[in-house]
Amino acid sequence: MTTTDTVSAAAPPADPPPQPLTTRDGIPLKVSLMRALRREKMRAMLLIAPLLLFILLTFAAPIADMLFRSVENGIVSNTLPRTVEALADWDETSGEAPGEPVFAALHADLLIATEKKTHTRLGSRLNYEASGMSSLFRKTGRRAGRMDEAEPFKAQFIDIDDKWGEIDTWQVLKTFSPPLTSGYFLNAVDMELTPGGIEMKPESERVYLFLFARTLFLSLTIMGCCLLLGYPVAYLLAALPARTSNLLMILVLLPFWTSLLVRTSAWKVLLQQQGVINDFLVWTGIVSDAGRLVMINNQTGTIIAMTHILLPFMILPLYSVMKTISPSYVRAAKSLGATDWTAFWRVYFPQTVPGIGAGSILVFILSIGYYITPELVGGTSGIFISNRIAYHISSSLNWGLAAALGVLLLAAVLLLFYVYDKIVGIDNVKLG
Amino acid sequence: MTESRGAAVRYENVQKSYDGETLVVKNLNLDIPPGEFLTMLGPSGSGKTTCLMMLAGFEPATHGEIFLNDSPINNVPPHKRGIGMVFQNYALFPHMSVAENLAFPLQVRGMGKAEQEEKVKRALDMVELGGFGSRRPAQLSGGQQQRVAVARALVFDPELVLMDEPLGALDKQLREQMQYEIKHIHENIGVSIVYVTHDQTEALTMSDRVAVFNDGVIQQLSTPDELYENPQNSFVAQFIGENNKLSGTVTEVSGTDCKVRLDDGTELAAEAVNIEGVGSRTTISLRPERVEFDTDQSMDNLVKGSIEEMIYLGDHIRVRMNVAGNTEFIVKVRNRGQRRDLRTGQTVEIGWAASDCKALDAVA
Numbered sequence: 001m002t003t004t005d006t007v008s009a010a011a012p013p014a015d016p017p018p019q020p021l022t023t024r025d026g027i028p029l030k031v032s033l034m035r036a037l038r039r040e041k042m043r044a045m046l047l048i049a050p051l052l053l054f055i056l057l058t059f060a061a062p063i064a065d066m067l068f069r070s071v072e073n074g075i076v077s078n079t080l081p082r083t084v085e086a087l088a089d090w091d092e093t094s095g096e097a098p099g100e101p102v103f104a105a106l107h108a109d110l111l112i113a114t115e116k117k118t119h120t121r122l123g124s125r126l127n128y129e130a131s132g133m134s135s136l137f138r139k140t141g142r143r144a145g146r147m148d149e150a151e152p153f154k155a156q157f158i159d160i161d162d163k164w165g166e167i168d169t170w171q172v173l174k175t176f177s178p179p180l181t182s183g184y185f186l187n188a189v190d191m192e193l194t195p196g197g198i199e200m201k202p203e204s205e206r207v208y209l210f211l212f213a214r215t216l217f218l219s220l221t222i223m224g225c226c227l228l229l230g231y232p233v234a235y236l237l238a239a240l241p242a243r244t245s246n247l248l249m250i251l252v253l254l255p256f257w258t259s260l261l262v263r264t265s266a267w268k269v270l271l272q273q274q275g276v277i278n279d280f281l282v283w284t285g286i287v288s289d290a291g292r293l294v295m296i297n298n299q300t301g302t303i304i305a306m307t308h309i310l311l312p313f314m315i316l317p318l319y320s321v322m323k324t325i326s327p328s329y330v331r332a333a334k335s336l337g338a339t340d341w342t343a344f345w346r347v348y349f350p351q352t353v354p355g356i357g358a359g360s361i362l363v364f365i366l367s368i369g370y371y372i373t374p375e376l377v378g379g380t381s382g383i384f385i386s387n388r389i390a391y392h393i394s395s396s397l398n399w400g401l402a403a404a405l406g407v408l409l410l411a412a413v414l415l416l417f418y419v420y421d422k423i424v425g426i427d428n429v430k431l432g
Numbered sequence: 433m434t435e436s437r438g439a440a441v442r443y444e445n446v447q448k449s450y451d452g453e454t455l456v457v458k459n460l461n462l463d464i465p466p467g468e469f470l471t472m473l474g475p476s477g478s479g480k481t482t483c484l485m486m487l488a489g490f491e492p493a494t495h496g497e498i499f500l501n502d503s504p505i506n507n508v509p510p511h512k513r514g515i516g517m518v519f520q521n522y523a524l525f526p527h528m529s530v531a532e533n534l535a536f537p538l539q540v541r542g543m544g545k546a547e548q549e550e551k552v553k554r555a556l557d558m559v560e561l562g563g564f565g566s567r568r569p570a571q572l573s574g575g576q577q578q579r580v581a582v583a584r585a586l587v588f589d590p591e592l593v594l595m596d597e598p599l600g601a602l603d604k605q606l607r608e609q610m611q612y613e614i615k616h617i618h619e620n621i622g623v624s625i626v627y628v629t630h631d632q633t634e635a636l637t638m639s640d641r642v643a644v645f646n647d648g649v650i651q652q653l654s655t656p657d658e659l660y661e662n663p664q665n666s667f668v669a670q671f672i673g674e675n676n677k678l679s680g681t682v683t684e685v686s687g688t689d690c691k692v693r694l695d696d697g698t699e700l701a702a703e704a705v706n707i708e709g710v711g712s713r714t715t716i717s718l719r720p721e722r723v724e725f726d727t728d729q730s731m732d733n734l735v736k737g738s739i740e741e742m743i744y745l746g747d748h749i750r751v752r753m754n755v756a757g758n759t760e761f762i763v764k765v766r767n768r769g770q771r772r773d774l775r776t777g778q779t780v781e782i783g784w785a786a787s788d789c790k791a792l793d794a795v796a
Binding site: 339 | 509512521
């Protein structure tokens with residue numbers, strides 16, 4: 001500011017200004033301005049640097065790693081490099097098992113692999129694609145060292161396990177030999193890579209698409225319940241005088257003060273068939289003793305418990321938006337002749353849409369990734385896709401599949417965001 | 433051109449309490465004839481807005497009855513009262529365009545599309561915002577929003593329009609301009625307007641009559657000039673315009689004239705307006721512009737005072753004096769190029785007529 005002032009003051013008035021403005025020592029004004037601002041930018045960057053670093057290390061990098069894991073498949077070519085090379089010449093549609101050179105290569109590879117003990121890992125990896133592979137590699141690995149190198153390997157391998165003579169085994173090996181695979185993703189949408197191409201899995205083995213659909217459906221239901229229950233509460237919070245609304249706010253926030261597990265367990269106590277609610281209903285005679293309601297270990301349980309847990313996330317954004325809507329709007333609408341309902345629907349409600357958007361997105365995203373509560377109260381019919389992801393991460397150790405499921409979940413959320421942006425507009429989201 | 437189509441309003445013994453312990457409005461009786469521009473003027477907390485809200489239907493009266501065109505409206509919900517209202521911050525619906533805002537009262541009345549459009553257009557033209565129909569309220573300046581708010585309150589042809597400090601958010605110049613515009617709209621279409629403000633200039637400029645509120649009671653209900661010239665009590669004298677207060681005791685009353693001895697012993701002749709009789713305490717009210725430096729012996733009151741401070745204001749000079757122990761005594765001298773000989777610290781003689789100084793109720 002000072003530089004421009006001095007320039008305009010010092011410049012002779014007759015001078016026409018076609019060239020860009022400069023400071024008094026001839027540096028272009030823009031350059032000078034940039035220099036002046038650079039220090040501030042640097043300082044701002046330094047202040048956020050620790051957080052940026054933290055996020056990169058603990059958030060961005062793991063997500064990138066997960067994305068990579070969902071397609072990574074180096075294990076076959078790393079463990080059996082010679083076999084993979086030899087298999088390249090084999091025609092899997094020929095209907096015959098590969099010839100002696102491939103078995104010789106396999107023997108050489110297995111000798112190294114058993115020494116490093118990597119053959120069992122390969123076995124469990126291939127077991128995801130075809131069952132029996134794990135035990136096949138274990139068994140073969142134990143006996144590979146005792147093979148007679150003078151005799152033909154093919155017969156010796158088939159002698160260890162007939163599977164080596166079967167064409168299916170080799171087809172699986174060949175199909176999963178490239179370093180990148182779409183196998184995990186196909187698996188995640190109930191498809192499989194067969195020698196004949198990509199096919200749907202047999203009906204009885206399809207689980208994930210159904211789970212995705214159920215996750216979406218339950219999340220939307222929970223979001224709807226939260227909105228229906230939260231809207232009036234948020235309205236009360238915004239409309240009541242400060243003293244009463246503060247008390248109400250404490251009640252809304254009270255669930256945050258207790259552990260998630262405690263709350264979920266409390267729902268178990270309440271909802272189970274010998275639980276408080278059922279006992280009460282039987283006592284009042286509304287339901288018979290034999291007809292006790294099943295409200296837990298199914299979808300109902302998941303919906304009730306999750307709605308309760310996520311309700312504050314709907315109420316708070318709604319409240320913060322409603323708080324800013326002056327009561328004079330509704331008054332104005334009424335003075336202009338609108339009934340209570342018209343005043344609400346045409347004047348008040350449209351102004352709360354940003355809050356509804358924010359609350360709904362928040363609740364939806366949280367619920368789509370929830371797994372503790374569904375695990376505890378969902379039984380088998382109320383679990384989410386996240387429960388499967390957790391299972392593959394911690395129990396079956398099929399991280400590739402877990403990663404692929406996670407990526408699909410992420411993609412679904414992003415897609416929904418996009419749709420929401422197209423319909424409502426993301427600028428219309430207001431958290432406070 | 434005004435054949436009045438305004439509504440008549442009557443408050444009958446209306447009382448209002450929010451907490452059941454104190455009365456915000458104490459026994460209000462007020463008659464507003466059709467077509468009148470009535471202003472409720474008073475400091476904040478005086479009950480004026482509450483009176484307006486009771487008329488609009490947003491606050492129930494605790495006691496008493498309000499009549500609109502002779503029918504009681506206590507049990508009529510706001511949307512059925514057919515009263516237009518302009519709010520303090522306009523309350524234009526932010527998610528609707530200007531035209532949609534104006535069409536809203538017509539829509540909820542089930543008016544046809546063509547008629548709606550025509551009425552909206554006419555209302556926008558009335559406030560000279562013809563081309564602004566498609567804009568959002570947030571895209572308008574304060575003054576334009578104000579006009580839209582007025583147009584919206586008038587578009588459905590109400591007989592009565594209420595305005596709750598509608599000009600409070602505007603700057604001084606715009607406020608003065610809007611005062612004239614609202615006044616002209618009132619003159620042209622002849623609705624009744626009840627206007628609430630705490631700004632006395634606004635009240636004096638626009639109103640047919642002004643009700644001065646304080647402490648939940650109407651202190652005085654008169655035309656603007658009457659209010660200024662003949663305040664009925666000290667509060668009104670103090671609240672409307674500038675005023676010099678002098679405390680004293682009544683020594684003599686004869687008809688409308690009286691004599692008052694000020695606390696320092698000075699005797700003044702005054703007009704008896706609101707005193708209890710000989711011996712009672714009183715406050716003399718005197719407008720600064722009625723005091724003369726060019727005294728002559730025929731004046732009713734002649735007093736000596738010393739000049740404490742002089743402020744040059746262009747068209748007039750404000751002289752702060754110490755008169756009869758009151759150091760806040762203000763005299764306004766019109767700037768006619770004369771009397772430039774006044775100096776701070778001088779003691780001079782000033783005078784005024786007995787009819788210009790009113791003996792009112794005593795203030796503590």
